[in-house]
Amino acid sequence: MFGYGKLPVVLLAELAAGRSDSTNCRIASYLLAHVQETEDLGVEQLAAACYVSKSSISRFCREIGLEDFTELRDLLRTSERTFKLYGGALSAREQGQLFTEKVQNSLRLAAETLDYAALDRLATALCTAEKIAVFGLLKGETAAMNLQSDLVMLGRSAVTKITLREQMDYLSAAQRGETIVIFSYTGVYFNYGLPQRILHAADRPALWFITSDAQAAARLPHASVLTFSSEQDFVSHPYQLQLIASLIAQRTAALMGGKANGTD
Secondary structure (H helix, E strand, C coil): CCCCCHHHHHHHHHHHHCCCCCHHHHHHHHHHHCHHHHCCCCHHHHHHHHCCCHHHHHHHHHHCCCCCHHHHHHHHHHCCCCCCCCCCCCCHHHHHHHHHHHHHHHHHHHHHHCCHHHHHHHHHHHHHCCEEEEEECCHHHHHHHHHHHHHHHCCCCCECCCCHHHHHHHHHHCCCCEEEEEECCCCHHHHHCCCHHHHHCCCCCEEEEEECCCCHHHHCCCCEEEECCCCCCCCCCCHHHHHHHHHHHHHHHHHCCCCCCCCC
16 A cells, blocks of 8 residues: 655655745755664764754754654654656656556546545535635645635635644644545545544534545544545555545535636
């Protein structure tokens, strides 16, 4: 099954969200470039390599959503980089056609197996929600940003956050009346420690998960789940999520009575 570990999630998100000249971005850049060399470094050695203080390393760990430097070092020791090559021995044209065919097959599978009744319920909720937030991690966040921009074009303001820490902070503070949509291709988002309040509090917001994880509904009994079938492989991600994000926007527009810029 395809999936990203926590280390690239928190480090890449920090690079995307932070200023390029910030201390946190400097540390994240160094770790990503030297992950195999840093797995046994102590905090003093890492601080020296990044030209920062030990306290900056400790603060960096907290600000990217980790408990401490020990958790960071554990992640460095277990980190894996996932990339699958398709048709590497083929010509550029043949490789492109092979990959495109696999993407098309994944889109057909998602379209044929998507829970359209749940899609309709979600779109209905988005038409009237007091506040909307849309989240994902790495490639899942690209689907979240696409849905956010489509909703804004429909006159439905939505927010998103790039880093895991900011997303968890938002979830911890969310209240009744908000609708939160989370894109999690394989369901790995559930493993990052969802705040208990959002799962059990009486005034919790409406929480929706878009995922190919068939066990999601059982794992999250207080949330609504929009599922689809997937090979859960490298080629299907994030294209299936992008398709579903667009379908959510299309259905929302239809339920709003065609209040988009144009209809077809």
